Amino acid sequence: MATIDDVLAKIDANQTAALDRLFSLLSIPSVSTDPARAADCLRAADWLVGELKGLGFEISRRETDGKPMVVGHAKGARRDAPHVLFYGHYDVQPAEPLELWEKPPFEPRLVDAPTGQRIVGRGACDDKGQLMTFVEACRAFRETGGLPCDVSVLFEGEEEIGSPSLPGFMAKNAKELKADVMLVCDTAMWDRATPAITTMLRGLLYEEVILRGANRDLHSGLFGGAAINPIRVLSRILADLHDENGAVTLPGFYEGVDELPEEIAAQWRELDFNEEAFLADVGLSAPAGEKGRSVLEMIWSRPTCEINGIVGGFTGEGSKTVLPAEARAKVSFRLVGRQNPDKISQSFRDFVEERLPADVKAEFIGHASSPAISVATKSEALRRARRALESEWSKPALLIGSGGSIPIVGAFKRELNMDALLIGFSLDDDRAHSPNEKYERSSFHKGARSWARILAALAA
Amino acid sequence: MATIDDVLAKIDANQTAALDRLFSLLSIPSVSTDPARAADCLRAADWLVGELKGLGFEISRRETDGKPMVVGHAKGARRDAPHVLFYGHYDVQPAEPLELWEKPPFEPRLVDAPTGQRIVGRGACDDKGQLMTFVEACRAFRETGGLPCDVSVLFEGEEEIGSPSLPGFMAKNAKELKADVMLVCDTAMWDRATPAITTMLRGLLYEEVILRGANRDLHSGLFGGAAINPIRVLSRILADLHDENGAVTLPGFYEGVDELPEEIAAQWRELDFNEEAFLADVGLSAPAGEKGRSVLEMIWSRPTCEINGIVGGFTGEGSKTVLPAEARAKVSFRLVGRQNPDKISQSFRDFVEERLPADVKAEFIGHASSPAISVATKSEALRRARRALESEWSKPALLIGSGGSIPIVGAFKRELNMDALLIGFSLDDDRAHSPNEKYERSSFHKGARSWARILAALAA
Numbered sequence: 067m068a069t070i071d072d073v074l075a076k077i078d079a080n081q082t083a084a085l086d087r088l089f090s091l092l093s094i095p096s097v098s099t100d101p102a103r104a105a106d107c108l109r110a111a112d113w114l115v116g117e118l119k120g121l122g123f124e125i126s127r128r129e130t131d132g133k134p135m136v137v138g139h140a141k142g143a144r145r146d147a148p149h150v151l152f153y154g155h156y157d158v159q160p161a162e163p164l165e166l167w168e169k170p171p172f173e174p175r176l177v178d179a180p181t182g183q184r185i186v187g188r189g190a191c192d193d194k195g196q197l198m199t200f201v202e203a204c205r206a207f208r209e210t211g212g213l214p215c216d217v218s219v220l221f222e223g224e225e226e227i228g229s230p231s232l233p234g235f236m237a238k239n240a241k242e243l244k245a246d247v248m249l250v251c252d253t254a255m256w257d258r259a260t261p262a263i264t265t266m267l268r269g270l271l272y273e274e275v276i277l278r279g280a281n282r283d284l285h286s287g288l289f290g291g292a293a294i295n296p297i298r299v300l301s302r303i304l305a306d307l308h309d310e311n312g313a314v315t316l317p318g319f320y321e322g323v324d325e326l327p328e329e330i331a332a333q334w335r336e337l338d339f340n341e342e343a344f345l346a347d348v349g350l351s352a353p354a355g356e357k358g359r360s361v362l363e364m365i366w367s368r369p370t371c372e373i374n375g376i377v378g379g380f381t382g383e384g385s386k387t388v389l390p391a392e393a394r395a396k397v398s399f400r401l402v403g404r405q406n407p408d409k410i411s412q413s414f415r416d417f418v419e420e421r422l423p424a425d426v427k428a429e430f431i432g433h434a435s436s437p438a439i440s441v442a443t444k445s446e447a448l449r450r451a452r453r454a455l456e457s458e459w460s461k462p463a464l465l466i467g468s469g470g471s472i473p474i475v476g477a478f479k480r481e482l483n484m485d486a487l488l489i490g491f492s493l494d495d496d497r498a499h500s501p502n503e504k505y506e507r508s509s510f511h512k513g514a515r516s517w518a519r520i521l522a523a524l525a526a
Numbered sequence: 527m528a529t530i531d532d533v534l535a536k537i538d539a540n541q542t543a544a545l546d547r548l549f550s551l552l553s554i555p556s557v558s559t560d561p562a563r564a565a566d567c568l569r570a571a572d573w574l575v576g577e578l579k580g581l582g583f584e585i586s587r588r589e590t591d592g593k594p595m596v597v598g599h600a601k602g603a604r605r606d607a608p609h610v611l612f613y614g615h616y617d618v619q620p621a622e623p624l625e626l627w628e629k630p631p632f633e634p635r636l637v638d639a640p641t642g643q644r645i646v647g648r649g650a651c652d653d654k655g656q657l658m659t660f661v662e663a664c665r666a667f668r669e670t671g672g673l674p675c676d677v678s679v680l681f682e683g684e685e686e687i688g689s690p691s692l693p694g695f696m697a698k699n700a701k702e703l704k705a706d707v708m709l710v711c712d713t714a715m716w717d718r719a720t721p722a723i724t725t726m727l728r729g730l731l732y733e734e735v736i737l738r739g740a741n742r743d744l745h746s747g748l749f750g751g752a753a754i755n756p757i758r759v760l761s762r763i764l765a766d767l768h769d770e771n772g773a774v775t776l777p778g779f780y781e782g783v784d785e786l787p788e789e790i791a792a793q794w795r796e797l798d799f800n801e802e803a804f805l806a807d808v809g810l811s812a813p814a815g816e817k818g819r820s821v822l823e824m825i826w827s828r829p830t831c832e833i834n835g836i837v838g839g840f841t842g843e844g845s846k847t848v849l850p851a852e853a854r855a856k857v858s859f860r861l862v863g864r865q866n867p868d869k870i871s872q873s874f875r876d877f878v879e880e881r882l883p884a885d886v887k888a889e890f891i892g893h894a895s896s897p898a899i900s901v902a903t904k905s906e907a908l909r910r911a912r913r914a915l916e917s918e919w920s921k922p923a924l925l926i927g928s929g930g931s932i933p934i935v936g937a938f939k940r941e942l943n944m945d946a947l948l949i950g951f952s953l954d955d956d957r958a959h960s961p962n963e964k965y966e967r968s969s970f971h972k973g974a975r976s977w978a979r980i981l982a983a984l985a986a
Contacts, residue, residue, distance in 0.1 A: 099843065290929055291830040297833040298767075348749065352883070364751035373755060400751065499746075500744065500848075
């Protein structure tokens, strides 16, 4: 049987072809939220089926009410080794605003930067680039004799829209999906040189509210003063969502939010996290969250309320004296601890309704709802994975939190009692969800090497 | 010389051809605020030049830094009669949102309604239909022997964007534009059966504010809580613009705003204005302006602050967990009395700046700025025009206010000491600035007849 060094050498030798494979996947605009991209989502799913079939997986596209899942299985050399299930998602965020991209978002390319080459394109990092690090590790094993343990994969196409089809699919296919450890590659490194395992993830509640007043847009001269303006009403409501200390004012919002345990707080204090540099990188200087909290708390362990989008009235160039009939906003909440997304959704809707003046009606659309997640920090799998990461990066892997949300991790814990290892290689400046998203070529290369070492370590 | 009955008979006989002429003008999408429609604005100007040339006017397109003016002159039979200058505008508001139009906005058509036929299309009322009532009156005189008095016309193409080129053009061409009376057809009737002369017009200040935070759109999971959200800042500022009684909170805003003189207040109380019906027509039930004011005060004699548009972040279908770098709003103020638009612009900008947290910068764009206008109510010309309107409509013409703004009227008073007669035939339900804008066919027909009577009365 091949040694781990053989496998790593194969990954090194495969780099050019590996990039070509990733670029094929990146060039498919699989934007799950956009109905016009439905066929592209299917293409991305089929691409993965083809790719993994070539690696010896028994794999197929599995239909759901939404985007299909891709599920596959391959046997490994050691039957007594733990069986892993790798999860990733083939859907991406919308690329808008397109005018801010230096090159078209679905024409991936390599760009030279002072810190090395970068892969640029929508999904380069989130999650196609990350997902392919694992696939390339599997390829290297395959090409040097075979996988060290049983590997299953689950790729979904609705992660960016809150994974609506996942609970039903899991319930129906629980036995098939059950494994010993779940592996996820959708998180960040601590920094360019330091690997990390994410053990706390915030949940997400995403709501849209539409306020309607008059039965049509009005002339602000002829009706201004007398007719209610839904933008004004919406502004007032959105302004009320935070108090002067940056805390969220929804009744009951902080139920289930605990103070950080002292042991974790102490560990975070020891991280050499530079608040100034973190903010300066995106052009900011002052933390904007709850007063008296550190930036790491704000983004890892405290809940938030953000207005993700707002629109109403005339938004074109120039001026139009319209008094609009409608205004809408998208509002999302990052959740922590035992915050209950259903209760907070209700609290938000009540909050809006209570503030509506005469003649204004509200409509609500729920886009996503998932609670926060904590991963066990003392498991044998985690211990082995940390060691494997340290071998690759020559630095200990840190245990960190993440402000993002990966709902599936909670679902697998609840439904199948599977613990997850959240290991990813993105960097804070990867512009996930933003124009000119990128993934470091080193993340892609050493990410694949890391997974090879982790699989070997788990099977050892 | 022909009698007024001959002229009126000619207008009646011309109706079908008159509609064809109006439809030609309505089919030109002369949207002044849209750079892509610049050539269409020129086409509309040229169309008017051709039309008036055919009526014996010495007329031409006159270039400005913006859209051209159209200026023409024609001699009348009576040299001792007052010389009138008619003002109208050939530009129109944007037609968006297009999906709310039953038919394309620039394909004008006649529609049957219980109250009679309607002309439907962008500009049908504001101001192409109104403007053409005067042109058709001139045609009828021309075809029955000639105009009764000297007539000049001034058509501009920037009324809907605040007439930026007008002050300079007036200053340069003061002598040519000077006349005895200015006539404007851009206002409303009291109701379907009752003509009106508008003697109070609100001014307009139109500002755009753009707030910028981070140097790019951010992932709300990775940065939410720590990074400032410009939509949240903007919402708070916009919410602060009104107090709980509906009054505008800008410092100094009400300087120069007088209580309505008792004589006018008494006259307005006698108008059979139905607040409930006025609001019900647009789907509303409660007046939304300053507490303790009547709806007529709110729309005619009180200043307002309206948010005409707002946009920021992700506004497409579905969800995107973005924390946006930018948010913008268009905010306009209707002004009355001696309110100073420059001072209020400064007050607004200070108000915004004072409320900006660290890391948020504001940019401002001024789109329009004009003070309120009052027209003399005791002139001989007004007396004659009222009589002429009464002859046509068999009801006395009311003296009313209007919430809209026609900046040129103030400019002509200030610069050339010309009083204006604001006489128009639109109705409150004409949907000016809204989808499916219309003009009653009876307004178009009897409007032309009204102008014929007014010209004859002024020249008598």
